[in-house]
Amino acid sequence: AVERTLSIVKPDATRRNLTGKINARFEEAGLRIVAQKRVWLSKQQAEQFYDVHRERPFFGELVSFMISGPVVVQVLEGENAVARNREIMGATNPANAAAGTIRKDFAESIEANSVHGSDSLDNAKIEIAYFFAGTEIVG
Numbered sequence: 001a002v003e004r005t006l007s008i009v010k011p012d013a014t015r016r017n018l019t020g021k022i023n024a025r026f027e028e029a030g031l032r033i034v035a036q037k038r039v040w041l042s043k044q045q046a047e048q049f050y051d052v053h054r055e056r057p058f059f060g061e062l063v064s065f066m067i068s069g070p071v072v073v074q075v076l077e078g079e080n081a082v083a084r085n086r087e088i089m090g091a092t093n094p095a096n097a098a099a100g101t102i103r104k105d106f107a108e109s110i111e112a113n114s115v116h117g118s119d120s121l122d123n124a125k126i127e128i129a130y131f132f133a134g135t136e137i138v139g
């Protein structure tokens with residue numbers, strides 16, 4: 001089925017001017033960028049977005065990293081977009097990411113791993129609504 005998923009180009013990637021190269025990976029794989037904006041998250045926004053990780057030991061560092069520079073938040077649309085995007089990104093830890101994935105090719109570390117993607121269709125709906133009004137998504 002055609003799905004939508006939330007993607008974030010993280011501060012390590014915007015800092016190295018990799019947004020275009022990352023977007024090309026999505027488009028070449030058949031995902032369409034149907035909404036996109038560059039934002040500098042506040043601490044409160046980053047904490048709320050990653051609320052499910054609040055009790056994890058890396059939570060504080062994750063929030064600091066995510067507010068260390070601008071991010072590009074985007075909605076990707078396509079057949080099985082949630083799973084497809086996770087394939088294109090590769091494993092969370094770049095050391096475990098498959099060849100040819102964004103994280104294998106661009107990520108600096110498990111934390112500075114260049115991109116975020118929703119992990120389920122239910123979470124995609126929540127995460128998209130967190131950043132975008134319906135009128136900002138143009139399919």
Ligand code: CMP
Nearest residue numbers: 053058062092110111112113115116117
């Ligand atoms: P993301 O897919 O955005 O989801 C949570 C983020 O926490 C993850 O990518 C990483 O950027 C970050 N993170 C840092 N340390 C870890 C860890 N040990 N395990 C999982 N995620 C981590």
